Amino acid sequence: MFVVIFGRPGCPFCVRAVQLAERLESAKAIDGFRYVDIQKEGITKADMEKTIGKPVRTVPQIFVDQAHVGGFTEFDRYARDNSLLETAGA
Known part of the structure; x- marks a missing residue:
């Protein structure tokens, strides 16, 4: 499974999401992740709302495998509910 995180600089929950994705990737619980800086890429919240x-x-x-999961809290819950954190040593 592949994770895409849309975030912005200075966002503490974005940092936490990336840290969680890094843990999951290093434990091979996910196939990888991509962080997209919405400011740098010119993506607005309205653009994301359309998607x-x-x-x-x-x-x-x-997003996990192109399915919207939500924010950090939902991503953390998703990882726990699917036993991904056990693989990552949580």
Whole structure:
């Protein structure tokens, strides 16, 4: 499974999402991840809303295998619910 994290600089939850993805990747619980800086790439929350299909108020916005998971809290829950953190030594 591949994770894509849409975030922005200075966002503490974006940092935490990347750290979690790094742990999961190093434990081979995921196949990899990509961090997309929405400011650098010129992506607006309105752009993400079109993709996700609902209002976007915060970042990060995280996708697993192109399926929208949510923010950091939902990503963390997803990892726990799918036993990915056990593989990563949580």
